[in-house]
Amino acid sequence: MAKILIIDDDPSILTMLKRMLEKAGYEVDTASNGSEGLKKIESCPPDLLVTDIVMPEKEGLELICYLKGKNPELKIVAISGGGRFNYEGYLTGAKLLGADLIFQKPLVHKEFVQAVSDLINTDK
Amino acid sequence: MIIFKNALINLLGLSGESSDSMTYNKLTLSFTGYLSNFESEFLNDYYIKSLNPFRFALILAIFFYCGFALLDASTVPELKEIFWLIRFAVVLPVLLSVLAFTYFKSFRKYMQLSIAGVMFITGFGIIVMIILGARVSHYSYYAGLILIFIFGYTFAKARFIYASLAGWLIVIAYEISAIWISHTPITILINNNFFFISSNIIGMLAGYTLELSSRRDFYMRKLLELEQDKVKAVNSTLEKRVIERTRQLTNTNIKLKKEIEIRVRSEKQRSELETQLFQLKKIETIGTLAGGIAHDFNNILTPIIGYTDMALEEIPEDSNLRFDLEQINNAALRGKDLVQQILTFSREVNMEKKPVKIDQIVVEVINLVKASLPRSIEIRKSIDPGIGVILADPVHIHQIMMNLCTNAIHAMKNRGGVLDIKVDSVLVDQKTTMKINNLKVGIYVRIRLSDTGHGMDRRTKDRIFEPFFTSKEVGSGTGLGLSVVHGIVSNYNGAITVESTPGKGTSFTVFLPYNISDPVNEVKSLDQLPRGVEHILFVDDELDITFVGKKMLENLGYTVTTMTNSSEAFEEFKRNPGEYSLLVTDQTMPKMLGTELAGKMREINPDLKVIIITGYIDKLSEKTKSEAGSYEMILKPIKLSEFSKVIRKVLDEK
Numbered sequence: 001m002a003k004i005l006i007i008d009d010d011p012s013i014l015t016m017l018k019r020m021l022e023k024a025g026y027e028v029d030t031a032s033n034g035s036e037g038l039k040k041i042e043s044c045p046p047d048l049l050v051t052d053i054v055m056p057e058k059e060g061l062e063l064i065c066y067l068k069g070k071n072p073e074l075k076i077v078a079i080s081g082g083g084r085f086n087y088e089g090y091l092t093g094a095k096l097l098g099a100d101l102i103f104q105k106p107l108v109h110k111e112f113v114q115a116v117s118d119l120i121n122t123d124k
Numbered sequence: 125m126i127i128f129k130n131a132l133i134n135l136l137g138l139s140g141e142s143s144d145s146m147t148y149n150k151l152t153l154s155f156t157g158y159l160s161n162f163e164s165e166f167l168n169d170y171y172i173k174s175l176n177p178f179r180f181a182l183i184l185a186i187f188f189y190c191g192f193a194l195l196d197a198s199t200v201p202e203l204k205e206i207f208w209l210i211r212f213a214v215v216l217p218v219l220l221s222v223l224a225f226t227y228f229k230s231f232r233k234y235m236q237l238s239i240a241g242v243m244f245i246t247g248f249g250i251i252v253m254i255i256l257g258a259r260v261s262h263y264s265y266y267a268g269l270i271l272i273f274i275f276g277y278t279f280a281k282a283r284f285i286y287a288s289l290a291g292w293l294i295v296i297a298y299e300i301s302a303i304w305i306s307h308t309p310i311t312i313l314i315n316n317n318f319f320f321i322s323s324n325i326i327g328m329l330a331g332y333t334l335e336l337s338s339r340r341d342f343y344m345r346k347l348l349e350l351e352q353d354k355v356k357a358v359n360s361t362l363e364k365r366v367i368e369r370t371r372q373l374t375n376t377n378i379k380l381k382k383e384i385e386i387r388v389r390s391e392k393q394r395s396e397l398e399t400q401l402f403q404l405k406k407i408e409t410i411g412t413l414a415g416g417i418a419h420d421f422n423n424i425l426t427p428i429i430g431y432t433d434m435a436l437e438e439i440p441e442d443s444n445l446r447f448d449l450e451q452i453n454n455a456a457l458r459g460k461d462l463v464q465q466i467l468t469f470s471r472e473v474n475m476e477k478k479p480v481k482i483d484q485i486v487v488e489v490i491n492l493v494k495a496s497l498p499r500s501i502e503i504r505k506s507i508d509p510g511i512g513v514i515l516a517d518p519v520h521i522h523q524i525m526m527n528l529c530t531n532a533i534h535a536m537k538n539r540g541g542v543l544d545i546k547v548d549s550v551l552v553d554q555k556t557t558m559k560i561n562n563l564k565v566g567i568y569v570r571i572r573l574s575d576t577g578h579g580m581d582r583r584t585k586d587r588i589f590e591p592f593f594t595s596k597e598v599g600s601g602t603g604l605g606l607s608v609v610h611g612i613v614s615n616y617n618g619a620i621t622v623e624s625t626p627g628k629g630t631s632f633t634v635f636l637p638y639n640i641s642d643p644v645n646e647v648k649s650l651d652q653l654p655r656g657v658e659h660i661l662f663v664d665d666e667l668d669i670t671f672v673g674k675k676m677l678e679n680l681g682y683t684v685t686t687m688t689n690s691s692e693a694f695e696e697f698k699r700n701p702g703e704y705s706l707l708v709t710d711q712t713m714p715k716m717l718g719t720e721l722a723g724k725m726r727e728i729n730p731d732l733k734v735i736i737i738t739g740y741i742d743k744l745s746e747k748t749k750s751e752a753g754s755y756e757m758i759l760k761p762i763k764l765s766e767f768s769k770v771i772r773k774v775l776d777e778k
Contacts, residue, residue, distance in 0.1 A: 012427040013426050013427055013430075016427045016434075019434065020430060020434060054419065080419075081421070081422030104422070105423060106422055106426040106428070106429045106430070106456065106460050107429070108429070109430055109433035110433070
């Protein structure tokens, strides 16, 4: 069973995504900020990471940059509600820094789950 | 001695400040020093004043001299014949001829001499009678001489020096004849001399005083005249100054009025610009705010949509809750769309710029709109040829046109009307950019949409570009349309303006810049316009305009020399008058108006073709208008298609 780690500072989104992906049949762990997420990745590396971008304590872009530098094989999906001042910049940035998929919040449920499953099934 | 002199001066009434400063010869009484120049004027004046009194004195003398003939008959009957001979045959003819002489011009020169002569001859007549009378022991005729002195020194108006001369000659003549000819007894001689000499001296004093006072009068009058002249001069200077000052004041007043007018106008312009700027800032602020809210709002929408989606998957097909959940989901999705729209005007759009044919898109949109147009609404379009292409995202242009058309049609929904769509390219100068915020000098595509709808009031007009502001009823629109248009136009460094009159209609004008640095684009935009190779002198005080104008005309094939200073332009033209085929000049420039410049150049080369660019033909003065009649005029903002055509037309004219 593939393992997914979700990082988001919004607990309701975190719970929702956990439930959504568990239902799709994945083993899901969560973290509420970048630092916590990094610890979990290091102790128990996931097959795929879903991460928010605007977060306290190590935000998403930094995290993506770090993880991709360390392990380019790690599949990363970036999600964001948009920047406060530069709406599209963060997701575009995440894509440039190596995120495999980017999703604008609010997510369209089916699209999202389908894209995640496709990504997990592709061999790197 | 000094005491005596002073006493005499006082006695003669010669003291006083004014006579002190009057300089004259103490003996002849002629003016001396600085007054000597006035001597001839005084004499002339004295002559004019004396002429009539002298004639009167002569007649009086004739009367008395003849009247005394009666005395001769009674006192010296034995000698009366000879006395009468003296009176009527000698003296009377002399007096009559002198009287006649006074009516001749040359008398002016001999008047004093004549008076002295008359005095001496009449005196001498008396002396002869005294001598003859003495022979018959008659000595009373000496009194006649006293009368002569009285006449001579006073009435006759002889000048002091002449009268004195004549007086003393008479006295001497008497002495000679009394002593040597008639051997008058010594007592009589002494007695007569007493009377003669003393009356002569008194006469002299009288004559002296009279002439001096005449001279003093003259002198005082002269002084007075001088003072009057001074006063007149001062007055006239004052008047001149008053006139000059009044003129200056009038000019200043006119200038001031003009300045006030300009101030009021610029103040109005400033406040309009401020309002515009304020609106822009407001829109920008709302944009930034909306961007921030969008992030949080998206985060809020995420679980709503996510959970409802999951719930919908799990719920049985026939559950009553399914409908409710679908409603929640739809509402959340609407919210998501709204956020997207809000962001359209606030974000820096990542534009895919490519050459876009504006006229094509305009026609497309018109066709699209026409399909659903009520019959009561008519669309008219006028699109200039040679609009060419601009670099833009066609979707954006589409969006702008759709939005503006929809609004216009909405405004005419109830009453019907005409939507007039005009597209042209214009050269925007500084004077135009002053009125429109955020616009730079350059060439722009101008799209104008005017409807004859309900229009709007000023308050509405000021706020229409704000997001969420709508004048439509609830449910008809989100109020984002125009703010999106505004956002797009601003992103292209263009501008949008609105004019509206309640009840009459509204017109929107969109300015979209050509990317002039793109040569491909440029050629495409200009290649349908008439071209040429002539040398054009382009004069405008705005540097930006000369840059753009030069570039534009050079792209049409012309050789262009630009000048920003009318005087320098004229100097250049004077150096090479045959070099230029055409002068294109702005009308309103410091130093020289366009028409003046053209006039001066035509004096040198009458064949020079001229195009005057002006903001308002109405504002030209009558004089300028008649001058301008001989030139081709072009109105600002300059439309490229018109400009290129006029240039060709003017150059091709014979």
